Amino acid sequence: MRLGIFSRPERKTAPAAGERLVVIGVRHHSPACARLVRQAIARHRPAFVLIEGPADFNPHLADLRLDHQLPLAIFSYHASRHRSFASYSPFCAYSPEWEALQAAWEVGATPLFCDLPAWHPDFGERANRYADPHGRRAAVAEAAVAGALGEDGRDAVWDALAEQAPADELERRLDRYFDLLRPEGGEDPQELSRERFMAAHAAWALKEAQNRKVVLVCGGWHAEAIRRLAREADGERPAVPAPTGDERAGSYLVPYDYRRLDRFTGYASGMPSPAYYEQVFARGLDAAADWAENAIAQAMRAAGQVVSTADRVAWHTHAQALAMARGHRTRLRSDLLDAALATLVKDGLDQPAAWSRDGAVRAGTHPALVAMLKALTGERRGRLAPGTRRPPLITDIEIRLAEAGLTPDHRARQIELDWNVAADRERAHTLNALRLLGMPGLERLEGPLAPRTAAPRETFRLVLHRDAEGTLIEASRWGGTLPMAAAALLSDRAAQAGGDLKILSLCLADALFAGLLVLENDLTAQLAQGIALSHDMGAIGAAGRLAVQLHRFGEIFGIAARQALGELCEAVFDKVLQTAESIHNDEEGLRAIPAFAACRDMLRDCPDLDIxxxxxxxxxxxxxxxxxxxxxxxxxxxxxxxxxxxxxxxxxxxxxxxxxxxxxxxxxxxxxxxxxxxxxxxxxxxxxxxxALIDGWHDDAFLTALPALRQAFAFFPPRERERLSRVILRAHGASEAQAEIQALEWMRQPAHVTDQAAALALEAIVARRLADAGLV
Structure with missing residues (x-):
């Protein structure tokens, strides 16, 4: 397939046949690119294989030689007082970067990652380091290629151009394709420092390799720039940036899964439908198409849609016809999905099919399309091999859990803790800190904020979860010990909250229950300042209620914490005292109710407060x-x-x-x-x-008042509402038995109050019209 759109003069700086630097531009997680990389390394047998990846992980490359179950990712983090950032470099079986590592080890080459650390500021806030730039010019170029090929969407273009390409044409096609996206000499200031860093590695490796070749594998966007910049580099090995001062940085392997790798779930780089492309890489396009038909049919049947044998025949035939009409040598992914849409989905769509545009699947996508894409995503999950290097946080957590008798097991257990007991308080600190880090398998079933003055009780459910290790490795960005990590996470959350009293209040409660005494003064001071500046009585009330609930627990958090909570309560009380008489707006009055409730609790239950x-x-x-x-x-x-x-x-x-x-x-x-x-x-x-007041109203007045009345009586629990209903029914002449039966029916009404009000209003309109017509 030779298309005019790919025709252009040869590069003026085309590499000579014997040039020792071989730069292979790839699309991340492309099976075709993965095969190309392996073949090129086997053919050139270079001294070095340089790979776009975090150079600070090079001392730990041995971790990648262990017997892992893919997919996995290099998790990199950087933390300082003002910034905490994490990034991922994922690998699956058909990632070109993974194949480059394996092929390098097979031919005796030295593999090295040659890019800046993933936490480096030049990456910006990019959570996935393989998310290459994709500006307006690239989008226009891709649209032109799509028009020339007759394809719909970036992924369909890629499959037609690369995944079905003959092996002897693929490299040429990729060069032309990436040159269209970023023409020769096209500067990218945002990426320049990364490209200079990779090019400097290439120049150094060439010097070290003497007469042998060097292969460099990178995103196609960077390839031509690296070739050019490598000629300008001085041959010195670039220093890998390292954290300074109080900054912390690190990189560890974490398990990954196909859902996170799939572009349709929001992954910013690489290919969609990982399970499908795994089949393409392992068995070829024809076998992958057969697998995809079976997987989609099973998924749609599981979702409740009938997919008969006749449907399968029509679908298969339609896909073959589409492939022939589009000039494909076999059924590609877009053919399969478009044919399934035409033959299996009977409803109209409110938006274009997800696979015809970029980005994650949007809300409102037809369930059948969601089922199709989910089937092609697959459920493969990675697992780290024993002996993989782990951050200190994991060891610290394991020791703490073992000492407290809380080591998770495959069988779930319920843990009840009484804060009156010192040993239980220590265990509660540990479990609440882990809850803050989001440890899978840990759930707090009963919270501690019941409105009572006695020391709280907590109930947790704990079970060994397959994602726990990966989640806690990722939590190591916050610190090397459990208290340090939980405190840093809460500090960051509070800093992000600004003056949001709700978030700050929850941070304070979390700090107290996790035993993070170091945060109490900072959080209470931040809350007090927020209360003084806030004009939102609803937020002030919520903060006040939480503060007084915590204060009423006494000194279980420590004397200093109780004093700080008392000062916070006093700040809320003073704010309500200052503003109560100025609230004249009805909506603001409703929002202020919790603030009055907080002050009531202080007046009744907190005699030691200075109010x-x-x-x-x-x-x-x-x-x-x-x-x-x-x-x-x-x-x-x-x-x-x-x-x-x-x-x-x-x-x-x-x-x-x-x-x-x-x-x-x-x-x-x-x-x-x-x-x-x-x-x-x-x-x-x-x-x-x-x-008596309500009895004097006409129907329209009652309907006007009904929603607010319902809201008012909602403050009574169901048992009390039932008792009040009996009082009202008896006052209207019902017997005791009738009142009890009717009250129970009222309490169990399935219709929403607004629907009931609308029905009553409609009945009133009908009654008036009947009366006007003289029919009643």
């Missing part, structure tokens, strides 16, 4: 008296007074009449019930007053 009780109670009284106060704030103020034993001077039912409008009552009751639910539930006069 202005009398001033706060006086403020609540003024909120009640002010006609401009938001209904929810007025209800919360009254509820706080009642809950704190100060409600005797207030007529609760009488106050309610000030907020008796349908658009106000629900919000007022939300504040009241949220702050004094238990006291109000025992006061039938209040419920009778609510019932």
């Amino acid at each position: 202005e009780r009398d001033a706060f109670l006086a403020t609540l009284g003024r909120c009640l008296a002010n006609a401009e106060t938001a209904p929810a704030v007025a209800g919360a103020a009254l509820g706080t007074l009642v809950a704190c034993g100060e409600g005797g001077a207030y007529d609760v039912a009488g106050r309610m009449h000030r907020f008796s409008r349908p658009d106000q009552l629900g919000d007022f009751l939300s504040g009241l019930f949220a702050l004094a639910r238990e006291e109000i539930a025992a006061d039938t006069a209040v419920i009778d007053a609510v019932r």
